[in-house]
Amino acid sequence: MTLLTSDRRAAAPARPGPTGPRRATHYFDGLPVRAAHRRVFVLVMIAYFFDQLDNWNFGYIAPALRSSWGLGLERIATINSAYFVGMTVGGLLGGFCSDRFGRRRVFLHGMALFSTASVVNGLAGGFGLFVAARALTGVGLFAMMVCSHTYLAEISPGESRGRWQGRVAAVGYCAVPVIGIAANLIIPLGAQAWRALFILGGLGIIPLALAWRSLPESPRWLVSRGRVAEAEATVRALTGHDVDLSQAAARTGRPPGPLTSLRTIFSRANARPTAVLLVLFALETPASFIVRTWITTLLDAQGMSMRLALVATFCMQIGVPFGCWVSSRVSDLGGRKWPIVALLLAESALAVSFGHVRGHWALIVVGFLLTASGMAVGLISCTYATENYPTRLRNSADGAHNAVGRSMVxxxxxxxxxxxxxxxxxxxxxxxxxxxLPAAALVAAAGRRTGGRSLEEIS
Structure with a gap:
């Protein structure tokens, strides 16, 4: 079955589908996930994989870069800050542009940008070019990532939305142990061997070529632009059911401009979810990323050999796909908010333990659990953010909250x-x-229950 691959392609008129007469529906809610639908999830999984190769490589590269270029910890902090400033810009641009121009288009262009910038990092001969390329990597990577959060939420059935987001992330984040293995094999080969890890990021061009041909636009975004026939054709192509989205179209407003979106996100009607999510992302995101980006460097600075620090970091970061698996099992429980609260408290307790533990194996075990809990709460929080706003604002709001988180990083x-x-x-x-701790307290006290409900019902 051919999917709609261009947001400009006209759809065939709706007609009786293979399962009977047209049926009114909330897009994919209540419909089984068929092979064509699974192929879309697989495409996003592959894109996630290459996205995370770039997102996690610098934690391994930093000690080698310090040694190769003679950099102090302050210069490493500058590189990390530039990357997260880029992610902040990418989150804002990705959110607003995907609400205006479509999820598919921003997803693909973000992949192209971060793949190209990663190769430039691998070839850079000076600190200035390296920092600039790292910032551009952050822009492209996070524009794609923010867009993928909303895209997955919009093409998943409401009753299993969290499970599908967890599955996609679990496969995509297998890149983390892969980059760990590659780093342990490649970095010891020579003073400049770290460059090869950035070149690997350029392989993102492979899923880009696949997605360019086969990734459909989000039906919910199409409906928000008045392209109801195309949306119905996309749902039919993915599910085999001929659906009537006229009722959904009547309830969906056209996406506003960026300034109007910001005013609406911070309006009185959205004050409660916006406040909860801002605090959640502003506190949890920097906590999680300090663990991800500084572990190897801090262990090295404490006197652990680079080789042992690389091995310890690799073992801890196997917790990333495990955390994704945990999120897929618990995300749809407790209305989404209670798994977030429980995981935030677990992450806090594990951080204290990690700072006090002694012995290599104890450090690795606690670090593994700390990484897993941070990964799980981060993924569930991204799903939670997309559920709290209507389609016309969803990606702008998700981009804004994630941009706040990255700016805090x-x-x-x-x-x-x-x-x-x-x-x-x-x-x-x-x-x-x-x-x-304040993030856990606020989500518990004021967070809304969103799990297992239709996006239209929530917003």
Whole structure:
């Protein structure tokens, strides 16, 4: 069955489908996931995989780059900050542009940008070009990632939305142990061997070529633009059911401009979910990324050999796909909010333990669980953010919240060297633990229950 692959292609008129007469429906809610539908999830999985090759490589590369170029911790913090400033820009642009121009188009262009910029990082001969390319990698990578959050939410059945997002992420985030294995094999080969890890990011051109031909536009976005026949044809192609989306179209407003979107996101009607999500992303995102990006460097700075630090980091980061699996099992429980609260509390407790534990194996086990809990809460939070807003605002809101999270990461990165110098390894992870507690308290007190409900019913 041929999918609609261009957001400009006209759809055939709706006609009786293979399962009988046309039926009014909330898009994919209540319909089984068939092979054509699964192929779309697989495409996003593959794109996620290459996205995460770039997202996780610098934690391994940083110690080798310090040695190769003679950089101090402050220069590493500058590179990390530039990357997260790029992600902040990518989150905002990706959110607003995908609400205006379509999920598919932004998804594909984001992949093209981060793949190209990663290759430039691998070839860079100076610090300035390296920082600029790293920032552009952040723009493209996060524009695609933010768009994928909303895209997955909009093409998944309401009753299994969290499960499908967890499955897609679990496969995509297998890139984390893969890049860990590659780093342990490649970095010891020579002073400049780290460049090859960036070149690997350029392989994102492979899923880009596949997705360009086979990825359909989100039916919900098509309906928001008045292209109801195309949306019905896309649902029919994926599910085998001939659906009537006229009622959904009557309830869906046209996407507003960026300034109107921002005003609406922060309006009185959306004040409660916006406040909860802003605090959640502003506190949890930097906590999680300090763990991801600084582990190897801090272990190396503490006196652990680079080889042992790389192996320890690799073992801990196997917790990433495990955390994705955990999210797929618990995300749809407790209306989405209670798994977030439980995982935030677990992440806080594990951060304290990680800062105090002694012994290599104990450090690895606690680090594995800390990484897994952070990954799980991050994924469920992304699903939660997309559910709290209507289609016309969904990706703009998701982009705005994620941009706030990444801007907080950029702001906190330069603080890590000073905190490490004054309070040591224990102080860094105690600060992470304390910062997570207000987020857990606010989600518990004011967060809405969204899991297992139609997106239209929620918003």
């Amino acid at each position: 950029a702001a906190t990165q330069p603080l890590v060297p000073g905190l490490f110098a004054s309070a040591g390894f224990t102080g860094v992870f105690t600060a992470i633990a304390v910062g997570l």
